[in-house]
Amino acid sequence: MSTEPETTEDAEPGTPTSGAQTEEAQGDAADAGQVSEAEAELRAQQAERERIAQRKAEKSAPIESGGKLSGKAADLLAAVRAVESGEKPAAAVFAEPEPAPRRSAPEPVRRPQPVADGAVTGVAAPAPEAVQAVRAVLGEGGAPEVLAPQAAEALGEGAEERLRADPWQLLRIAGVRPEQADGFARALLGAECGPDDERRGRAVTVWLLEQAALAGHTALEMPAxxxxxxxxGVPDPDRAVQDTIAEGEALVFQDALEETGAPAPARAEDAEDAEEDEGDEARPVRLLVGLERYALAEESLADGLARLANSAPEQGxxxxxxxxxxxxxQGAAGELIRAxxxxxxVLHTGGAASLAEPAALLTAAHSLGLRAWAAAHGPVGRSRFAALVPRSGTAEAAPGSPSADDDSPAAPVCTVAGLLAGSEGPGRDADGALDLDLLVVLDAPQLDVETAALLTESLPDGARLVLAGDPAVLWSVGPGRVFADLLAARICPQVASRQPDPGPLGELVSGIGIGELNQVEAPGKEVVIVPVRDAGEAVHRTVQLVADSVPRAIGVPAEQTQVITPGHxxxxxxxxxxxxxxxxxxxxxxxxxxxxxGDRVVHSPTPGRVLPGTVVKxxxxxxxxxxxxxAVVVPRERVEQSVxxxxxxxAHQAVGSxxxxxxxxxxxxxxxxxxxPWVYTAFGRADRHLSVVHGVEQALPKAVAEVPAKPRTTRLPVLLAPQVGGS
Structure with a gap:
């Protein structure tokens, strides 16, 4: 390969990191006027979550939820912006939590009401006077006043009073850390401020649970x-947790641990009664603490999955x-159709080549008169799958789909986000349920608990749900490990594809999936290793590969070549x-x-959702x-945050494409x-050619052989256990 001049600028020092953290910050609420797809999606999801919360409240007693800068102010602002822009992921707070706890028998689930485009009301943007009042309080405490809109939105009505009464509420803003909130509190409270302040204990407890959610956990074990x-630096951690639970800012659950049989489900509020019911023999229990939003989502998801697994589907x-x-x-497609x-x-597992099997299922379902749709993680996955499915007159073309601009019928394929927002897919019936009989969700490992709960709650009674995906890829950006938990729970049929991905690339990725980094024969230069000595050479060789070597030797232009690296x-x-x-x-x-x-970009209208694109004007x-x-228009004030x-x-941005x-x-x-999982995901994004700019020496085979996915603490397996088949 030819030698080219160095083109990189001086980069800031730091070690790239990867994980299941959210990579883009949430945007502000939409102004009045026309509602964009992203805004409609946010509003629709908020409305669905409110319905879930209302439904849970009906089933049990309601639970109330309690210019120029320098020094610490500049550090605080930099930290907030770093998290918002995705430059720094949230810290991995808990290293080794394990899956855990429980749930009672299911009750009938009400169907969500229909959501009309543009009619959904989201959280209103804070009033200018409210922002100004918060700005004054931030200034008194030495915090960056530009954080006022975020603080006013996060704390809601009376934000300035809440902030003055409890300065540690500053931790509600993404990117703020406890030591920074401590400095703000000292400036406002003076001698009244101390590490044993119960307000600090509660705020730090909630902050730790939020950090755990960013790392993928839906709950945490009490000892952790x-x-x-x-x-x-919380002097009495046990009291801090109890205060947080008493204020309704977190929920606690218990799981009776048994070697055999399903654990007895119980709410932690009933822990004492449960222990009395055990008789003379005390059984070990695992206590978990979680935020209400994820607890409600996981319980709602368990209800929805149990409803589908236990009900007889409409034959069609x-x-x-x-x-x-x-x-x-052919092959496992027949098994999938029978299941x-x-x-x-039904669960379906397999790599890229196995997508032909859900496509065959969708075709068969349409031939039997079912209203069947597939939903992919992103638009690239939608387009790829649509090419496998014969177009049907029952579907309407999704925006951006291959048939959206011609007169031919569309393939019944949409994105998960578009389906939930109502901008793609079949729409909803009079009861608010999705107007379909069969939904095939592709890239199922990317479903977090909240998105999965919205999907299952939106399915009508008698519908079928197929979750399909490759269990070896990285898990969802949001909390939970829905697909992995369902595979482990074994509550429904599982169909494993026997169709391997073809060629040297398929052989390489298949080996990685079982922990082996094999050398493969690549006569067509399907796999090329490019060793480098340092960071500067890595950048130089990467640019050289994309701009010159791959187009010349492989015939793939630069605009169709994607670079993947561990961190931002x-x-x-x-x-x-x-x-x-x-x-x-x-x-x-x-x-x-x-x-x-002409710039290649990625747009993240909501956290965890990535839309590859190109700048037009x-x-x-x-x-x-x-x-x-x-065509997507990003408002000027959102560009810095979401593009x-x-x-x-x-690799997390690339998954699904x-x-x-x-x-x-x-x-x-x-x-x-x-x-x-990181190596498997990154290497598996290539169709024809993979170049590896290799500077980690033996760390690569060691990671493949010895470093599995980081464990996540979730409640879904135990929530499902008493509901399916035996309730």
Whole structure:
């Protein structure tokens, strides 16, 4: 390969990190006027969550939820912006929590009400006078006054009074850490401020639970939470937890541990009664603490899954017709069709090649008269799957789909976000349920508990749900491990594809999935290893591969080659690589908030949702993007928070998508960030060619062989245990 001049700028020091954290911050509430897709999605999801909370309240007693800067103010503002922009992930607070606790028998689930586009009301933006009042309080405490809108929105009505009465409420703002809130509290309270203040104990407890959620946990074991509070300087951690629970800011649950049989479900409020019912023999229990929103979502998800697993699905055809459809299918597709014929909930596992099996199921379901749809994680996955499914006149073209701009019928494929927002898919019936008989959810490992709860709650009685995906990829950005928990719970049929991904790339990725990094024969240069000595050489060789070597030797142009690296920060993070790639591939002054027409970008309208696209132009409306053929306008005030350059992505941003060529960059300081799921996901994004810029030496095979996914504490398996088949 030819030698080219260095194009990277000096990058800030730091080790790239990876994890299940949210990579983009949430946006502000929409102003009055026309509602964009992203705003409609946020509002629709909020409305659904409110319905879930109301339903849970009916089932049990309601639970009340209690210019120029320097020094600490500058540090605080920098920390907030770093988390909001995705430059720094939330700290991995808990290293080794294990899955856990329980749930009572299911009750009938009410169908959600329909959500009309533009009619959903979200959280109103804080009034200017409220923001000004909060700004004054922040100024008194030495905190950056520019945080006032976020604080006013996070704390709601009377925000300035709440902040003055309890300065540690500053921890409600993303990016603020306990030591920074402590400094703010000292400035406001003076001698009254102390580490034993019960307000501090409660706020730090909630903050730790939020950090745990960013790391993927839906609840935490009590000993882990108490230990973390002690590390944060809380003198009486047990009291802090009890105060938080008493104020309704967290919920506590218990799980009776048994070697055999299902654990007895119980709410922690009834812990004493449960212990009395045990008789003379005391049984060990596991206590968990979690935030209300995730507890409600996980319980609602368990109810919805149990309803589907226990109910008889509508046939949509005779048993003989289903059997003939299964007999005509090839391989595991026939098994999948037979399982779906008789069950309301089915799991399907396999790699990229196995997508042909859900496609065959969708085709068979349509032939039997079922209203069947598939939902992918993102628009790239939607387009890829749509190409496998014959177009049907029963579907309406999704925005940006291959058939959206012609007169041919659309494939019945949408995105999960578009389905829930009502901008794609079949729409909802008069009762508010999705107007379908069968839903196939692709990329199922990317479902967090809240999204999965919304989906299951939206399905009508008698519908079928198929969750399909590759269990070896990275888990969801949001809390939970829904697909993995369901596979472990074994409450429904599971169909494993026997169709391997083809060629040297398929052989390489399959080996990684079982912990082996094998050398594969690649006569067509399907896999190329590019060793590097340092960060500067890694950036240089990456740019050289994308701009010159891969187009020349493989025939894949730069715009179809994706770079994947472990983190955003550091000398070889996404920001450094994107700066170098932009300078080579689309140089320009960045006159539109750092962007120029032709720049490759990723847009995150909501946390965890990534839309690859290209900058078209900018005007008074905002930044105009083309995302998989769909026109997207990002308001000017949202550009910095939700748009970043996209020549280089993290593996979490890339999951659910595939490209003809992929360059995976593994700098020397990335060794600690590597795990088997990360490597499997990054390497598995390539269709035709994979280049590995390799600077981690033996850390790569060690990660593949010895570093599994980080454990997550979730309650779903135990919530499901007493509900399915025996309730």
């Amino acid at each position: 939470l108490v230990a973390a509070l002690a590390q944060r 055809g005779s048993a003989g017709e289903w059997e003939r459809a299964a007999a005509s299918a 779906v014929a008789a069950h309301g909930l 920060g550091g000398a070889v993070g996404t920001r450094a690589l994107n700066a170098a790639l932009k300078e080579r591939l689309n140089p320009g002054p960045g006159r539109f908030g750092g962007f120029d027409p 900018a005007d008074a409306e905002g930044l105009h993007l083309s995302c998989e053929g769909e 970043r350059h996209g020549w280089a992505l993290t 595939r490209w003809p060529a992929v360059v995976v960059v593994l700098p020397g300081d990335a060794a600690q960030a590597l795990s088997r």
